[in-house]
Amino acid sequence: MRFERREHRPLALVILTPLLAIAAALALSGILIAAAGAPVLEAYWRILVGAYGSRLSATETLTRATPLMLTGLAAAVAFRARVWNIGGEGQFYLGAIAVAAVGSQLLGNAPGYLSIPLLLITGAVAGMILLIIPLWLRLKFSVDEVVTSLLLNFVAVLVVSMLIDGPLKDPLAFGWPQSQAVPDVAMLPKLVFRSRLHWGFGIALILAFVIHFAQSRTVFGLKSRAAGLSPEGAVFAGVPLARTLLLVACVSGGLAGLAGAIEVMGVKGYVTTDLSPGFGYSGIVVAMLAGLHPLGVVLAALFTATMFVGADGMSRALKIPSYIADVTVALSLITMLVAVFFAQYRIRR
Amino acid sequence: MTETVLEIDRVSKSFGDNKANDAISMTLGKGEIVALLGENGAGKTTLMSILFGHYMPDEGCIRVHGVDLPPGKPRAAIHAGIGMVHQHFSLAPNLTVLENVMTGTEKLWSFRSETGRARAKLKSLAERFGLAVDPDARLGDLSIGEQQRVEILKALYNDARILILDEPTAVLTNLEAETLFATLKEMARQGLSLIFISHKLDEVMATADRVVVLRGGKLVAERRSAETSRDELAELMVGHRVARPVREAHQRGEPVLEAAAVSVRVDGVDRLKEISFRLHAGEVLGIIGVSGNGQTVLARLLSGTLARSSGDILLYGEAIGDLSVADTVAAGIGRVPEDRTHEGAIGEMAVWENAVLERIDEPRFSRHGLVDRKAAVAFADTIIRDFDVRGGGPLTRTRLLSGGNMQKLILGRNLAERPRILIAAQPARGLDEGAVAAVHARILDARKAGTAVLLISEDLDEVIGLADRIQAIVGGRLSPPVSADEVDARALGLMMAGAWKKEAA
Numbered sequence: 001m002r003f004e005r006r007e008h009r010p011l012a013l014v015i016l017t018p019l020l021a022i023a024a025a026l027a028l029s030g031i032l033i034a035a036a037g038a039p040v041l042e043a044y045w046r047i048l049v050g051a052y053g054s055r056l057s058a059t060e061t062l063t064r065a066t067p068l069m070l071t072g073l074a075a076a077v078a079f080r081a082r083v084w085n086i087g088g089e090g091q092f093y094l095g096a097i098a099v100a101a102v103g104s105q106l107l108g109n110a111p112g113y114l115s116i117p118l119l120l121i122t123g124a125v126a127g128m129i130l131l132i133i134p135l136w137l138r139l140k141f142s143v144d145e146v147v148t149s150l151l152l153n154f155v156a157v158l159v160v161s162m163l164i165d166g167p168l169k170d171p172l173a174f175g176w177p178q179s180q181a182v183p184d185v186a187m188l189p190k191l192v193f194r195s196r197l198h199w200g201f202g203i204a205l206i207l208a209f210v211i212h213f214a215q216s217r218t219v220f221g222l223k224s225r226a227a228g229l230s231p232e233g234a235v236f237a238g239v240p241l242a243r244t245l246l247l248v249a250c251v252s253g254g255l256a257g258l259a260g261a262i263e264v265m266g267v268k269g270y271v272t273t274d275l276s277p278g279f280g281y282s283g284i285v286v287a288m289l290a291g292l293h294p295l296g297v298v299l300a301a302l303f304t305a306t307m308f309v310g311a312d313g314m315s316r317a318l319k320i321p322s323y324i325a326d327v328t329v330a331l332s333l334i335t336m337l338v339a340v341f342f343a344q345y346r347i348r349r
Numbered sequence: 350m351t352e353t354v355l356e357i358d359r360v361s362k363s364f365g366d367n368k369a370n371d372a373i374s375m376t377l378g379k380g381e382i383v384a385l386l387g388e389n390g391a392g393k394t395t396l397m398s399i400l401f402g403h404y405m406p407d408e409g410c411i412r413v414h415g416v417d418l419p420p421g422k423p424r425a426a427i428h429a430g431i432g433m434v435h436q437h438f439s440l441a442p443n444l445t446v447l448e449n450v451m452t453g454t455e456k457l458w459s460f461r462s463e464t465g466r467a468r469a470k471l472k473s474l475a476e477r478f479g480l481a482v483d484p485d486a487r488l489g490d491l492s493i494g495e496q497q498r499v500e501i502l503k504a505l506y507n508d509a510r511i512l513i514l515d516e517p518t519a520v521l522t523n524l525e526a527e528t529l530f531a532t533l534k535e536m537a538r539q540g541l542s543l544i545f546i547s548h549k550l551d552e553v554m555a556t557a558d559r560v561v562v563l564r565g566g567k568l569v570a571e572r573r574s575a576e577t578s579r580d581e582l583a584e585l586m587v588g589h590r591v592a593r594p595v596r597e598a599h600q601r602g603e604p605v606l607e608a609a610a611v612s613v614r615v616d617g618v619d620r621l622k623e624i625s626f627r628l629h630a631g632e633v634l635g636i637i638g639v640s641g642n643g644q645t646v647l648a649r650l651l652s653g654t655l656a657r658s659s660g661d662i663l664l665y666g667e668a669i670g671d672l673s674v675a676d677t678v679a680a681g682i683g684r685v686p687e688d689r690t691h692e693g694a695i696g697e698m699a700v701w702e703n704a705v706l707e708r709i710d711e712p713r714f715s716r717h718g719l720v721d722r723k724a725a726v727a728f729a730d731t732i733i734r735d736f737d738v739r740g741g742g743p744l745t746r747t748r749l750l751s752g753g754n755m756q757k758l759i760l761g762r763n764l765a766e767r768p769r770i771l772i773a774a775q776p777a778r779g780l781d782e783g784a785v786a787a788v789h790a791r792i793l794d795a796r797k798a799g800t801a802v803l804l805i806s807e808d809l810d811e812v813i814g815l816a817d818r819i820q821a822i823v824g825g826r827l828s829p830p831v832s833a834d835e836v837d838a839r840a841l842g843l844m845m846a847g848a849w850k851k852e853a854a
């Protein structure tokens with residue numbers, strides 16, 4: 001028995017497998033829900049209501065999807081060129097803290113049309129730098145970037161805690177470690193009035209399309225794919241390997257840094273060490289769910305956010321332990337990954 | 350006739366409408382070496398995969414020592430004493446030789462590791478069959494030939510009495526192949542039975558006791574190798590007479606590429622030492638040598654992926670500095686690399702992408718950084734048509750092409766541009782008879798059209814058949830040229846052993 005890549009994917013299969021995956025995840029988590037003594041069918045209904053049942057919950061889901069889209073894109077772009085960026089979490093935090101620092105210390109009250117773009121770029125550049133270091137180590141000394149980019153996550157988070165407990169500490173936060181806030185004019189405008197949904201969602205969506213275009217139509221997209229698929233083949237064809245991978249790292253690190261920047265400028269306004277419930281790591285899952293396709297990332301991020309927000313709502317509505325919600329989310333991600341795999345591969349006897 | 354150890358009885362297997370094996374029956378005797386001969390796609394791998402339990406046959410059965418083998422169970426095959434050396438190795442590069450040999454046999458729930466016993470067994474097997482390898486070396490650090498030895502050892506370690514080797518020489522150098530065949534013969538002498546797959550006639554004739562020829566999924570002939578000939582086998586395999594194209598006399602032109610005392614140093618070792626040659630338009634200059642003597646480095650140097658450390662290179666009569674790949678391509682130098690699947694083409698990319706990748710920055714294929722996909726696909730279409738690339742269109746993933754068709758694509762993307770110079774490294778390595786003829790014909794066509802061809806090859810027949818003049822490369826040094834009409838295989842063999850040095854001294 002072995003697995004074999006499908007050359008043609010029937011449309012029915014592409015649509016059916018994810019639905020089957022959701023059904024399987026729900027069935028499995030249904031066992032836990034029943035064990036907790038809650039009505040299973042109502043629980044399913046509550047997931048849907050929790051994610052999309054009201055204006056508030058729907059905008060909340062989209063707000064949650066925004067950073068996932070960006071970190072998902074960051075992972076997808078890198079993985080496609082075989083740059084194993086596991087450091088999305090660190091890049092996210094470094095982007096966030098860079099925005100808080102520049103926004104609170106340097107900008108004063110510059111008008112929004114100046115400060116917003118400037119801060120977005122600041123966050124992206126911070127993320128880039130954190131990924132260029134591991135890539136440089138790989139190109140120069142063949143140090144595996146899986147390890148270095150992963151370890152830099154901890155470095156980044158510790159630097160952030162140091163800063164928000166030290167030079168950037170907000171004196172008005174009752175002693176909580178929390179950074180000073182970016183000025184109100186530098187906050188991203190809301191997309192929907194009286195909700196948390198902000199323009200970052202639009203930016204992420206646009207970037208997904210831009211990246212899709214770049215990968216499928218541009219010379220750079222072609223070369224970076226070649227570099228990822230076969231370094232020897234790329235070199236033989238004259239693709240400058242180091243330069244191409246560095247550019248990929250800039251895009252990937254930049255996207256993850258931007259995710260942090262946008263989370264600060266769109267939602268919180270300041271940085272704490274629980275700004276991200278693992279957005280950087282979830283981004284990797286999102287990218288895998290999407291088969292590394294940039295437009296797929298949008299769908300995968302929406303799905304992941306739906307499960308997060310919906311399962312949360314369900315556990316609150318039915319008063320069942322919140323870990324059941326977590327298990328439901330995890331199960332749905334696993335079954336979906338299996339489904340994606342079987343949509344791409346078949347079993348051969 | 351000796352005792353029969355293996356019987357394949359009317360085995361059939363289809364993939365969709367494609368009948369890969371059609372009622373094939375054959376036997377294998379104790380101590381016998383059988384060659385399974387056939388072109389790419391003839392169904393050899395499929396048949397052996399069924400034998401080893403990787404695939405379920407649609408019909409038919411396998412008997413080992415008269416006992417039916419349960420179909421589709423590799424474990425049962427191993428248990429019955431069948432060992433398989435795959436066409437694409439199935440070893441883990443990050444484990445040591447010993448660990449690789451042991452994986453799959455060690456019980457998961459055993460607390461004690463069997464390392465000591467395994468090491469002793471491996472050592473005795475290695476001695477018995479002359480398969481020397483360091484048990485503690487990391488597999489990824491070994492050469493391809495050594496890795497193959499480990500695959501064989503692994504099969505022997507599992508007490509294989511019947512050994513199947515799928516195209517064992519496709520990845521080997523000539524020297525490694527000779528060593529391998531000596532080993533195989535020794536194994537047969539000690540009572541093991543062997544089936545090896547090949548599409549190379551010479552090695553089949555030299556090694557096998559019996560030859561089984563497959564064509565289009567059917568067994569078309571069975572011959573004792575003592576009672577057949579190269580030509581007959583070639584005809585049986587392809588289904589019609591094949592003749593390698595012959596070189597016609599023809600006037601050569603001006604020198605276009607000259608090297609004068611060029612040296613190349615890689616990682617502190619001199620790989621090319623003051624080599625000199627002069628390549629003329631409209632001629633084929635053959636560089637013959639045994640692998641490891643500098644052919645690869647020479648090909649890389651002239652393909653723009655390696656820089657020289659000293660010496661002069663004259664291109665079209667002018668001294669030039671180091672050329673990048675882009676410069677090389679722009680200067681009208683076509684390049685056929687020796688490693689088709691890693692360098693020549695990127696398997697996971699589409700045919701059209703591989704067709705244009707090295708020229709993607711040219712304005713006809715991209716503008717303002719945007720790929721002109723239509724033009725690129727059209728270019729790929731032209732190559733497919735003009736160079737008879739079969740097995741897919743421009744949008745097919747290149748990995749799905751057979752070796753011969755992949756090589757036609759690579760040759761095509763170079764020759765379609767009418768290059769003034771063609772650097773062809775091992776252009777026919779691993780190809781079947783029909784594809785070899787096609788590739789050779791293309792090279793001779795290019796020569797006729799005035800292209801200067803540098804043919805870097807370790808295949809004597811190929812060089813004698815195509816080259817006008819021949820230089821041998823030994824230990825990074827290049828012999829003076831001899832005219833191909835004045836030497837025979839024996840004289841070339843001496844040159845490849847470095848015989849000219851003594852004359853010069």
Ligand SMILES: Nc1ncnc2c1ncn2[C@@H]1O[C@H](COP(=O)(O)OP(=O)(O)O)[C@@H](O)[C@H]1O
Nearest residue numbers: 364367369387388389390391392393394395396
């Ligand atoms: N897994 C597979 N799925 C579909 N077709 C296959 C598969 N394996 C082999 N084939 C087809 O079966 C035929 C025989 O292939 P194979 O046994 O690999 O030939 P050989 O080893 O002689 O080159 C070919 O036409 C090939 O395309």
Ligand SMILES: [Mg+2]
Nearest residue numbers: 393394436516
């Ligand atoms: Mg085969």
